Amino acid sequence: MVDTGAEYSVVTQQIAPPMGNEVDIMGAMGVSARYPFLASRKYSLGGHNVEHQFLYMPECPIQLLGRDILCKLQAQITFLPGGHARLDLPESGSSTRQHNPASQETQPVKIAVIMPREEEWRMAPTPPVTPDPYTLLLGIPGVWAEDNPPGLAVNIPPVYVDLKPGATPVALRQYHIPQKAKQNIQTHLQRLKDHGILKFRVSPWNTPLLPVQKEGTQEYRPVQDLRAVNEATVTLHPVVPNPYNLLALIPGDTKYYTVLDLKDAFFCIRLAPASQPLFAFQWEESTTGARHQMTWTRLPQGFKNSPTISGCALSQDLLSFNAQPDKVVILQYVDDLLLASSTEKDCLSA
Template sequence: MPLTVGGKKIDLLVDSGAAHSVITGEDAISVSQLKVTDKSRCTVGATGHSAVEYFSEPMKCETEEGRIMMHSFLISENCPINLLGRDLMCALGLSLTSSPDGVVVTESSLSCPQLGQEEELHELLKLYPKLTEVPQTLWAKTKYDVGLIKNAEPVVITPKSSFRPRKAQYPLKPEALEGIKPVFHSLLKAGIIVPCNDSPVRTPQPDDWRFVQDLQAVNAAVVQRAPDVPNPYTILSQIPSNCKWFSVVDLANAFFSIPVHKDSQFWFAFKFGDRCFTFTRLCQGFCDAPTIFNQTLKNSLDSLVLSQNSAICCYVDDIILASTTQQQC
C-alpha cells in the first residue's frame, strides 16, 4: 500500500501480524524528516536472533485518498520490506477481507465483511478432486498434530561452559493453567513431552527451583550455530518465470518433527503442576531451531527429483512447489 511518509512516497506491505509499522533502514535514509528517538523495542526475526531497534519521531503520513495523520515508525535494519502493522491499520481503519479472489485491503469507516461457511476437508476434496490423491497421512488431524522427519539426526546442544541456567517457577493463574492443559496433554500423548524425574545436575535450594523453560536464558548459555535461514527473496527467485501452478504445504508444528538427543533434553526441562517434564523434540524459541530445521528439511528433500521446469522452495516450515502444468504440480 503506498503511503507518503515525511514527504517521501513509500510502499508498505499490510501485515496484520506486525504489532508496529516498520520502515527499513534503506528507506529511512531517503525520508528527510525522519528523526530517531530513544524509544526502542526488542525484535526477533525469522532466524530467531533478537535485536534492539528504535522508533522515529511522529511524522506526517498521507494516504492516496488524502487522509492525513501523524505516526511513529520502527526503524529496522533487519526487516527486508516496509510493513504497515496493526498500529497503522487501526489508525487508518484498514481491514483485511478474505474472498474467493484473495485477500483484499479495505479502507472505510464502515466495514461489511463477506461471511462464508467454513469448509471442512471433505468439502475441499469435492472442490479439488486432485487432493484425494494426496496421502491422508499428510494432513494434520488436529492443530497439535506433529510429524517426524525420517533420518533426522537428534539435536545435540553444546554448552558454552559448565554453567546451567536455573530459574524459579513463577505462579500461573488458574485460567492460564486451564488454557495450557489441552496443549500439554496433546503433546504428552504424542511423546513430545515426557516426565523428567531426575535432574542431570544438583539443583539448588529451595526445592521449587528447576531447569528453566525460559529459553532466553538457555540461548545465552549454549554455543549457537551459524544462521542458515535463506532470504525469502532469494528463495522466490529460484522459481522459473514460466511457472503457473503452485502447491503450498504449511508443516504443522514443524520444529517438533526433529528429535533432541537424550543427553540434551534436560535443557528444555520445566515444571507443570507438581511434576517435572522435558521436551524430546526441538522447541520453538530455541536460538538454533530455525537453522537446524532448515538444514534438516533441506537434507531430507535433497534426493527428490523434480520434472523439468519445476522447482521446490522451502522457507522455515513452508514448502512451495511450482511448475508449468497442473499435472506436474
C-alpha cells in the same frame, strides 16, 4: 483514463510495494478512506518517459492519469469540434484519443510500466485456488496437521546441544499462571506427552512457561522462556536464505503454486537424551496441584538453533525428492515449502 479533476494518479493493481505514506481520499458517497502511495516506477506514455509514484486504490473502477503525472509530462489537452479530444506531449509527438459519446470504439490512453524483471509477478493475474482445500483434506487426510501427531524425521540422528565453556545449570522459578490459562495449557501438554514429545524428567535446569492467549479466542498456548538456555549454549551459524533472493529463483513462466507449511516441524527431530535435561520446565497440575518437571524429547520451539537444525534436516530429506527442474521448482524457507510449475497437473503431482 485521463482525469484532470483527480489530484493524484491512481492504479487498481499493486504494481510496486507501498512506500508507507498515505493520503485521505473522499469517495463519491462522501466516505473518507486512507490509501497508500506505491514505490516510484518508470513509465512510458506516447514516447515520453517519466518516473512517478501512483496512488493504490483497488476499489477504484478504473485507473486514472491525474494532474500530478500530467503536470510532469507537461501534457496539453485540446478539445476539438465534434466531441474529440487530443492529448499532446512536448518533444514526443502527440497521442490522440477520439472521444464520441455515441461510439463504443473510443481508444483509451495507454501507459506502459517499466519495472525490474524480478517484480514482473505483480502484473500477473492470480489463478483461482484449485482444487478446493476441503477436497484435499478429505482426499489425503494423513498428511495434515489437524488430528494427526507430528511426524518423525527417521533419517536425522538425535541432536546434541553443546554448552559454552564454563556454563552451569540455570534454574528459574515458574511464573504464576492463571487457572483459566492453566486448564488450556494442561490439555496441550497432555497431548504432547501422549505423543511422546514430552516426558517427566528431574533436572537441575529449569526455565519457565508463559501463557500466551491465541488472538480472537479464549484459548492459551504455552511458550517456554528459553533465553537462559540460549545464552548458555553454542550458537550455530544460521543458514536461512534471504527470501528476496529465494523468490527470484521462480521462473517467469510458472502459473501454479503449492505452499506447504510444515506445522510443528521442530517436533519431528529427536533430541539426544543427554541434551534433554537442558529444556526442563516445572508444571503444576490444574486439578490436583501436584508439581513435577517435564522436558522435551524433540527439538523445542524457542531454542535459538531450532530453525537452523530443522532447515538443514529438511534440506537433507529433500535431496531424495524426485523433482523435474524443467517442470517443477521447489523452494525451501526454514519449514515452509513452495512448489512452482507452469501447469496444474505438474504442480499437483509434485
